[in-house]
Amino acid sequence: MKFISTHDRSHSTTFHDALFQGLATDGGLYIPTDYPVLPDVIINQAKDDSLIQLGQAIMSLFITEIPIHELQNITNSTLTFPIPLIQLEDDLFLLELFHGPTLSFKDIGARFMANALTYFLDRENKQVAIFVATSGDTGSAIAHAFHNMPNIDVYILYPSNKITFLQEKQMTALGDNIHALEVEGTFDDCQRLVKSALLDSDLRKTRLITTANSINISRLLPQIIYHSWGISQLKRLGAANHVTLSVPSGNFGNLTSAIYAKAIGFPIHQFIAATNINAIVPSYLKTSQFIPKPSQRSLSTAMDVGNPSNFERLVAFYNHDINKMREEIKGISISDEETLMEIRDTYERTGYVLDPHTAVGVAAARQSQLTPIIVNATAHPAKFPDVIQRALDIEVEIPERLKVALSRQKQAIKISPQYEALKAVLG
């Protein structure tokens, strides 16, 4: 399997190079050249397989250059926690993606990327610097996945005062090879700085650099596993036809992975692109105009993205045919009021506490009226105590693994949102 750029499709590269470059040299994003379909028997027996078996089958479709037993090790050491499907109401299911070390779905992609990079670095005796822009959850997942990994330095850029106290603690408290940079600007500024670093040929001369944002294809591929796993679990419960997936979205990496799960053969009827007020993609689906805007602050901060980077991959997947995209993807934007109402409503009906991002997905699922539907539960509510307090006036118990981060000291370097400032830190 090779990977090509969304800009210039004539150049193909290996998984290794796509992983190490992050962004293609022409500024595009890497995508698979094709989407091999899993044989029907595997899809049908998937419901009897384990998460790990399914994961191995899927990863070997896309990553063909790593010996199979090594790829299995990488996959196994990524999927070390359960990903349960919970029935919330009759036809409404939650796929809980937050049982990893930093309590968001991003642990899965981050851990797979860290394991795959380490596999290659060990063999090649090289060092790499990794840049990552974060609106909260990416930074903590990456920091945790890469902490103390030999031969890797990580630079995490996050917007000052725009992430929660817990998120900041999770990514600034580790130290060692994890360098937290507090940017006096927005998430979009952070994302722009990372792109500049990746395209800076001077910097590239001094070291290997890549990004751990979802522009790196190595984060998206393992996410195909859990979308497929959700369908497999639903089959076990007897309902698996015409399943719709509701995906709370910001940079649209998660939704891209969901679309790839359908491409390899999993029976998925439709996708809900559930956003908060940063409704760039829902607006595009409505008006045919893609108009990036400065991101607006919402209660689901990890989805406050004004220029979603994986939009390019979505458009490439549908060959720039917006009508084809509209047949499969429904865009629904949920306001902060609706988010709070959904958290209250679901809690009253079921006793389940939704985090604000998952609440956007559930509210959009209800509005779509499509059933059965699986909503991605993208984070644990304990990460967003202020919103839960405001919606429900209760305190969510903090899981042990989050408490550890809280007891540590913040270590971060403040920088202005100009590229010169980032370069100065890198020396």
Ligand SMILES: *Cc1c(COP(=O)(O)O)cnc(C)c1O
């Ligand atoms: C990152 C994140 C999202 C958005 O995912 P994308 O792949 O960027 O669309 C949704 N929910 C949570 C909790 C997140 O951390």
